[in-house]
Amino acid sequence: MPTPINNWVSEVFRARRPFMVGIGGCGMSGLARLLRSGGAHVRGSDSSLTALTERLSAEGIMVEHDGPESTLPADRDLLIMSAAVKRDHRLVLEAQVRGLPIMTYAEALGLAMSGRTGVAIAGTHGKSTATAMLGCVLIDAGLDPSVIVGATCAQLGRGSLGGEAQEPVGSRIGAQVVPLGTFASKPGLLIGEACEFNRSFHNLYPTLASISSIEADHLDIYGSIDAIIEAFAVFARRVPPASQGGKLLIAHDGAYRSVVTAGLECAVETIGFNPAADWCVSYDAASRRTTLRHEDLRLEWIGHMPGEHNAMNAATAAALAMLLGAERARVEHSLSAFRGLDRRMQLLGDGVLPGGGVVRVYDDYGHHPTEIDATLRALRQAESPEARGGRLICVFQPHQHSRTRFLLGEFATSFGQADVVIVPDIYFVRDSQAEQQLVSSQDLVEKLREKGVEASLINQFDAIVEHLRTFTRDGDLVVVMGAGPVWQVGHQFMKSLGKAQA
Structure with a gap:
């Protein structure tokens, strides 16, 4: 697996002056807040000014409209570009002419994660939902994570049990040090989606990771399902050895498990509806009751979001939360109170x-x-x-x-x-x-x-x-x-x- 760059957020980004093109997206705005918390002087632009960009401005991150006359501010020493921004964007070209380092969102997120205790949620489906669920559970359990989700969620700021929902957000910034649980006193938790598009997740440094499913998608990039499977296998190899706390939670079925996990040095546990899974899930559609069993452990909750797929998203969040040292009752109560996120049912x-x-x-x-x-x-x-x-x-x-x-x-x-x-x-x-x-x-x-x-x-x-x-x-x-x-x-x-x- 690759060697993490220790304390990247606190040391390397500190005092840097990144300009973020496409800063208004959920991921980019969350990254902007994370880098600012690590001491970077962040500024950016977006073609659409929205509630997310207004929130950034209110927090002291200057955001300008990305129009035909936009230029790169003279004091910037780094450019970070959204996945939606093309390489021939005028600000990217200007950064090249000026000799500035240029990073994609995934590269910058990976470097930020390398200085944290990273948890990466991968899979063809369910990444945003499972990430938001896990974030809320960990907030409610007192682990105070930083979270970046690819969608907005009204409960993400204070957790599912944090009282009345607030304005939907796609990120929250947590503690610099894990306060309790399995990784207590380690660098703070950073929970994020591991997107397979363009092999973006190959930039991440997760300590814990999950893979919920692997299916044919982004075939314009990959060309075949075999190439997709190999990309997930490469991602899995980025999890550190078990001796360093590395663990992969992978779907028992539907994720080409035997191929993806072959030769891994990290610990591997499986999850699924299959009784043979390490974390065995059952779901009653009529009551929306989900039960999760692992060895002598049993969790149970009634969710708001219907469907087996959402039961599996919640079970993935529950299993990861337990692996991180969350209290069982808090996990159950949090998932029972989770009401969903924008544009997901x-x-x-x-x-x-x-x-x-x-x-x-x-x-x-x-x-x-x-x-x-x-x-x-x-x-x-x-x-x-x-x-x-x-x-x-x-x-x-x-x-x-x-x-x-x-x-x-x-x-x-x-x-x-x-x-x-x-x-x-x-x-x-x-x-x-x-x-x-x-x-x-x-x-x-x-x-x-x-x-x-x-x-x-x-x-x-x-x-x-x-x-x-x-x-x-x-x-x-x-x-x-x-x-x-x-x-x-x-x-x-x-x-x-x-x-x-x-």
């Missing part, structure tokens, strides 16, 4: 239709077939719209042409729980002009119709909202899904409706 509310009748609207980030299937199954089971004479209507915006093309058949199958699917244009990310010509949303609509799903193509968001206003009826459940700007549809639709009585 997020209930937007109930609205009254123009002609009467009430519809319920959810928003979700799912953009991979497995995520779509899991979310729709969970919502069908939890909400039972058919019992009210309603339908499950899904508005899904495909994310990236290459993903849509590679997984077109899987996408068509994943909507089996939906009664109606509405598809706008594919959200363009990274794809070449040639790639964009190879697949379209109409291709997905036709595949869905072949599967017997009522599907239609409506390109414009405003047109989708207007269609929903006239098409939906009392008892319908509307789920807006996708990683792009399609979230606007759910919010605009809710704004167009009357307020339902509680």
